[in-house]
Amino acid sequence: MRVIVDNDFSGDPDDLFQLAHHLLSPSVEIPFVIASHLAPGDGFDPSPVQAENAARKVHELLAVMNLTDRVRVVTGSNVGLSSPLEPIRSAAAEAIIEEALRQETDLPLYVALGGGLTELASALLLEPAIAERLTAVWIGGREHEGLAVPPPDGDTIEYNTTIDPNAAFTVFNHSSVPLWQVPRDTFRQCLISWAEIETRVRPVGALGAYLAGSLDLVRELAAS
Numbered sequence: 239m240r241v242i243v244d245n246d247f248s249g250d251p252d253d254l255f256q257l258a259h260h261l262l263s264p265s266v267e268i269p270f271v272i273a274s275h276l277a278p279g280d281g282f283d284p285s286p287v288q289a290e291n292a293a294r295k296v297h298e299l300l301a302v303m304n305l306t307d308r309v310r311v312v313t314g315s316n317v318g319l320s321s322p323l324e325p326i327r328s329a330a331a332e333a334i335i336e337e338a339l340r341q342e343t344d345l346p347l348y349v350a351l352g353g354g355l356t357e358l359a360s361a362l363l364l365e366p367a368i369a370e371r372l373t374a375v376w377i378g379g380r381e382h383e384g385l386a387v388p389p390p391d392g393d394t395i396e397y398n399t400t401i402d403p404n405a406a407f408t409v410f411n412h413s414s415v416p417l418w419q420v421p422r423d424t425f426r427q428c429l430i431s432w433a434e435i436e437t438r439v440r441p442v443g444a445l446g447a448y449l450a451g452s453l454d455l456v457r458e459l460a461a462s
Contacts, residue, residue: 239265240345242337244272244314244330246353246401248283248291251452253352254299258445260350261303267345269337270310271296272330274353275317277401281459289314302448314357318402322412325363326356334361338368347372354378354401359408362415369415377420378406386423396422 243260245253260268273292276283283291293313300306314330325331334357338347349358349372358374378398381388399406409415440450 239267240337240343240347241266241268242270242272242334242347242349243268244274244349244351244353244357246274246276246288246292247295248273248288249276249280249353250282251449251456254295254452255449256350256352257296257299258303258449261300261305261309268309270312270333272312272314272333272357274314274330274357275401276353278317287316289316299448302444315360318354318356319359319404319408322359322404322407323363325360327364328357328360330357331360331364334358334372335365335368338371339365349374351376351378353398355405355409356402358415359402359405359413362413363408366413369413373416373418374409375418375420376409377425379419379421381421381423386421389422389426392422 241260243257245256247253247257257271260266273289273296275288275292278284280288285291290313293311296311297306300309300311312330312333313328315326315328317326319326334349338361351358351374355376355378362369376398378396380392380394380396380399393400395403409417435450435453439446441447
């Protein structure tokens with residue numbers, strides 16, 4: 239299958255783990271990686287150029303994996319949609335449209351979204367026909383009522399939704415794109431212990447050391 243990876247790589251480094259998994263997978267073709275923005279003033283990256291910073295993190299990972307110049311990186315918008323019906327014409331949104339409209343391949347297309355939905359929402363608004371030509375897989379959204387309960391002291395709005403609430407509204411309410419949603423109660427169950435990081439990740443070459451090191455930075459941030 240084809241997988242477009244879209245994530246806010248200047249934020250939580252779990253995104254880097256996700257991208258490394260996809261890049262190492264022999265079963266997927268990655269046309270390009272989208273570097274997208276966080277919420278304004280996010281603690282990981284409060285700058286106004288979050289998408290550019292995300293792209294730099296992707297290039298850093300590619301260098302560690304000896305994949306420099308072999309994977310296309312597309313920078314998304316630095317801001318979210320101003321309304322659910324007003325797209326932002328970014329290079330990333332245009333790239334999604336171009337890939338979805340390709341005729342010379344029969345491989346199904348998925349967009350793996352680990353942050354906000356700005357680029358997908360914009361692409362769907364700019365060219366609604368692509369909704370029939372891809373499947374969106376989004377890690378985001380709070381618990382579905384009656385199926386799960388929020389975590390203790392959990393925010394009313396789930397983190398990835400806060401990145402661009404208008405874009406989430408666009409994808410859910412103003413498009414017909416097939417959407418596989420992984421809500422907060424589900425993705426919170428994907429856990430790994432520090433003992434496993436130290437024994438099964440950090441010692442495994444330059445990539446393992448890099449990924450474990452990215453988590454060290456989070457631990458330092460939490461302790462400060």
